[in-house]
Structures are given as C-alpha cells and as structure tokens.
Amino acid sequence: MAARKSEDAPAKRATHTGAKRATAKKPSVAPKSRGARTAMRAERKGGVVRSAGPKVSKAAGLPTRKAAYVPSEPRLSYAQAYGLHQAPDPLDLKSSVALVIDQDTNEILFSKNSQAVLPIASITKLMTALVVVEANQSLDEVLTITEADIDTEKGSHSRLAVGTQLTRGEMLHLALMSSENRAANALGRHYPGGLPAFVEAMNRKARELGMHDTRYVEPTGLSSRNQSSARDLATLVNAAYQYPLIRELSTSPEYQVAVGRRHLQFRNTNGLVFNPTWEIGLQKTGYIVEAGRCLVMQARLAGRQLIMVFLDSAGKYSRIGDAERVRKWLLEEGHGAVTGQPHMPRVTS
Template sequence: MFSSPIGRLTVFFIVLFGFVLGPGPEPARADIGAFILIDAKSGNVLEENNATRKWYPASLTKMMTAYVTFKAIREGRATLKSAVVQSKNSLSEPPSKMGFKVGTRFTIETALKIILIKSANDVAVALGEAVSGSEAAFIAAMNAEARRLGMTNTRFTNPHGLPDNGQVTTARDMAILAMALRKDFPESKDFYNHPGIRFGKKTLRSANREFLLRVPGANGMKTGYICNSGYNVAASVSRRGRTLIAIILGAGSGLERTAFARQLFDKGFKKRRGGRNVASLTGTSGNPPANGYCRRNRSPGAKAYMARFDMKNEPSGGFLFFRSANDKQLKKVDESGFTLANGKPDWAKILDRTLGPRRVAYRPLQVGLGNPTGSPKASGSVAGAGIPASDIPVPSANPVRRAQTQIREKLQNTAQGSSSGAISQASAAAIPQATADASTQAAPGSIFRKGLDFTVPVPTPSPRK
C-alpha cells in the first residue's frame, strides 16, 4: 500500500493533519466545569462542553432577578422609580452587600444597577420583596419564568445565588436566559455593561471590569462565585454587527474565567455558522460538583495562565483551542516577561497579554438612592401571582447564619447596656471582629449600618479577581 502513489499520498495527508491538529481534540480542561457559546440572535451553538450538566449558578441568578423585575415594569406593575425598601430580612444576607439601614428607600432603577454591577445580595432580596410582595412570591415568579423560557434544568431557591444546593442550572439554561434578557429587554444593556459604580464617595468595582475594559466589543453581562460552583460568568461581545453570548461555569479563578471567555469569543467570531440551536440541547449530562469544588479546582498560577492564554503564543488554528497546558508547554514559557524584580508575577503585564490592553478608561457609574415615587403593585401573595403554592421552594435553614444573627443581636443588646443580653468572650470570638462591630451605630445621617455595609469585609485588591 505504502509503495503505491495513492498509499504515499494517504500517508502524506495523515502526517499533515496530525501535525496541524496535534494529538487530537481533547475535552475541555478539567478546571472549566461547563461552557457554551451561542449566537445571540439565532441561538445557534458555536462551541459547548457539558452544556447540559447541572451546576450552581451563584450570582448569575441575578440575571433572572433582573428579568422578572423588567417584566414587572413592562406589565405596568412597577416603574424604574418605584420604591424598594431595605427590610430586616434583606439586610440579614451575607456579603457582598450594601448594608443600608432597615427602612432605607431607594428606586428599582438603583437596585437593578447595584445587583447587576456590584452584585449586592441584600439588595437582590429587597428588590424581590418590592416587586412580588414577599421573597417567597418572587422566587416563585423566578421559577415560573424559567419554565416559560424553557430552562428545563433550572431551579431557584433564592434571588441572589448564595449557597444552596437546591439551586441549580446549566450552561445551556443560562444561555437561554442571557439571550432572553437581551432580546426581551434591550434596555437591560444600560445596567450590566458598566465596570463599577460610585455611591457617594465609595467606588465599587464590578468583578467583570477587566473583561469590559479590555476585550474588544465587550458589553456584559454578569459574574458569579461560590465555592461549590467556582468562578462563573455570563459574557457578551458585539463585533461587526454580530453578538455572541458565552456562559462559563466552574473556572479556577476570576482571571481564568475572563481569559477563557476572551479566547472563546476570539475563536467564535471566526465561525459564521453554528450547529444545533441552544433550545435543542435537551436532557441532563451530569450532576453538580461535589461540595468544596473550589478547594479541588484551584487557580493554576501565573505560568499556567500564560501557557494557556498568552495571545502572543496562541495557535492561529482553532483545533488546539481548548487544550490544557501540558508540561512541555509550561517549560517553554519565559517568565522573565511577566515577573517583577522581587520574583512575584506582574499581573498588569499578564492582563495585557491574556486579555489585551485597556481600551477604555475605567469610569464607574454614579448611583444614588434616587427619588422613589411609590411602591410596585405587588400582589403580596402566591395565589395573586397565579403560581401554585407547591412551586414555592423553601430554602433550607443555614445554622451558621442563624447563630451569627443571634450573637449579633446579643452584642447589640450588650452595647446598649442590657445586662440580660450579655454573652461570653468565647461566643463573641465565634464571629469575625467586623461582624462584632456591627452593633455600633453609624454616623448621624448615614444610610449605612456601620460594619454591615459593602466595606465589610474588604478584600485585598487583586487583578486576578
């Protein structure tokens, strides 16, 4: 066979394709749990892996919170100027949060900007209470919209995405939601395409800011993180009159999800046609990751980032696109180009080389309480919302959060001079000092509860997150 012209030609093409394709396409890296890339207009799937595997949405949940709110506005049950009130229930949510005092009133417009840019959990609950009359009724409305949109593997138990293993989705379902949010409410783009907000003298950065500031055509949408999900993102990019949407679940760090999204879009815009429509992906391809996913799927480190995402060394073809960085590739990485004099990674250079230089200046959106003019016309009951009571998820109690709340209340009573509320030093040590300081009163005229606002805890600035 090999001595004949046809045989030699066959061997030539085998060698040629082996050289171009490498050892053959591999499944996506283990440190990306699931992803999908779709055309925002047609819904055609350009790339996907594990798109129907169940996963925890984390703060991507807030896209549905926004969707239900925009629908209430369109149906005349609320306006952007309608009042949202910080309740005791909403204030009890853990950070990220704004921490307005109970009774503080602000507009739905302000609430939407805060949840989509800053991702404040307490405001998400307060918004749900305003729109539907109660948190439970709002959660029921979220699930009703998920069913109507065809999000077949999605179940919501809260409006923010904080840990609850009963709250699940898939990359496919989140892509359907992201596409619907853009299509049904194009005005939503004015809320999620900002890299940060400025509230008074405080500047609050979006976790999606580097993507928005560096990737050509980037215009949204939402990030999310809890330990059990890893780093998630719903992202959108428009170039040459075409918009693509990517959902990435389970990255090992904020930079990885952003760099992977950038790479996904760059390759995706080179494809003119997709295969199946996102709605045609049915069934379930797996269960969510086991508890503690973030501890098993750690950040790969600067050298591995550069081996995988350095735009100077990316192959021009699309076949090596989702390949992991192996030992051979790591050995080829020259660390001198992105290492500081003290030997630590130069993250500014790494961002430039994996995402590109900043194309626009960082300009946070100015946000205030607004001037609320009234309350939404919420039914206040599940029956009034036309949703069966059996469809209302009952969130499981969080004993840690309950214990912290009880200790906080005792600390507050102690601070006010109540001897009946005294607690031991051991009990006080059971919660962070920042939480213990929550009992102190804010400065006169402040809308924030001191120690409970967005300044607690204060994370160390890092370009990787």
C-alpha cells in the same frame, strides 16, 4: 469633635487622701487557655486543631501538648465533586462547563459539559432583573434595606447597611453591575406578594422560556439550590438581552449612589467591561464555593453576536482567561472575520 474615650485606656487611680487603691474586679470565668483560644480561632476560620507535639510544662515538668491551627481541606465545588474538571477540551479551559453559541442562528460553536446542572451563584440575578423589569414596577420607588436582606446563607459582606434607602432602579443597577446581594433580595421582597411570589415568578419565567434544567429558591444566588445548565443560561442571556435597561445596567463600568450624607462608589465585577477590545452587550458574574467562578456574556466577536457561558472556573481570574481563550480561538479560526463571514468549526467535548 470631642475625643471619644478609648476602651483600652487604663482606669484612673483614686488620688484623694485615705482613698484605697482601685483594683480590677476578678472575672467570674477563668480566662481561656492558649489551646482553647487557638481552637476558637480555628473554628471561626473553618479549620481544625491538631497537636503540634509534646511540650514540657515549666510549672510541674509534666508533658503537655501544644495546640496548632491547621487549615481544613478546601471544599469542592459540585462540578469538581462530579469530576467535570477532568473533561479535556481543545482550548484547555479552566471552566468545568462552557458553551458558545451564535445568538442569531443558535449554532453551537463550542460546547463542554453544557448539559450539566450546577449551582449558578449570582448568575441568578439575571432572572431577578428579568422578573423586576417585566413586572413594570416603578424604578423611582424608594426601597429600604432591612434585617431581612442580611445574608444568613453565606455571611457575605455588603456595603448597604440596614436602613439604606435607594430607588428600585438603583437597587437593580447594583444587583446587576456589582452583584449586590442585599439589593437583589430587597427587589424580591418588594415584589407584589413578597419573596415567595417573586421566587415563583422566577421559576414560572424559566418554564416559559423552556429552561427545564433550572430551579430558583431565592433571588441572589447565595443558595446552592439555585441551579441551571449552560444551555438554559444561554436562553436566559438571550431573553434578558431583549431589554435595553438590563443591557445598560449590567455593562455599566461604575456607579455611585448617595447613602445619607455619603456617596458610595461601586464597580463592575467583570473586568472585561473595562477592556476596549471587547464589545460586550450584557454580562453577569457569579461565585459561591459550590458553583465556582461563573460568567455569562453576550458579545460581538469575529463579526458575530455570540452568547458565552462559563461555569465553575477554577481560579479567581480563570473565567476571564477562558473568555480570552475563546476570543483568541474565534479570531484565529475565523478566517474572513474582517468581512463578517468567519468560518468557525464546532468544538464539542
């Protein structure tokens, strides 16, 4: 392979007799000062620039001020802004909202702020999958990632470059398992009538299921206007669980797709699917700043089929920790769980 010329390589000098020394052309715009460069870096990082105190100019002996980057205050999630994190609960969960119900009897075993309506981030993709599956579109049809699938809402990264071609089934797999935003958006674009019709189908399905606290504006969850409550999401999990394909794809630990001559390996965003002590039938994670860390699951615990919802958990791994706390509580309180007849008290806060 021919070596590529480095953009940082110095320009060659003229060496023939009588040739003038090559000189670099002066830029038409003066280079930015150190303070200006600091301000630009701060703006890109979402911070602010503050003065770090007086500094004496060596050239003129005049007092100047040295610019310093100071990180801006972190933005609050909706639940934090509403004060929901301050609500106490017996399990000391880090999630602002939690709900655990028996899937077979609808008995509420644990509830914390379960009626709060909040952004749900990529939990949205469960409804995206439900609409795609019920539309009976071919899973073998090849879809193409285009400029329209680039995230302009949050500027998130994707490994699916523009021009990537995958089947609808592969796109669905990546959207559910590794929360691929471009894949989810492409699924919506290729719905009959395009994105507007797809979003309308999402909201229509929510109404059919009785999810009265729920509203969707796009299929990825990147918009904070996609909102729902824990009770509605438990309904969604139960509806999605009825489809074996959604169960299989959402709980797949890893998946590899061929993109041109390359093979890309993707992993599940929920670490619990790699834990053999968990029996998970369906799951989906989600995160944007406005929603915090979110997790919904269907799992068999203490002899029961349960649906668990955790919204706005503070900390990268706290939603997993909350699921483990609930699991431990169920096993400890579930006297007789081995026989399949656990006794689990209700906890409501």
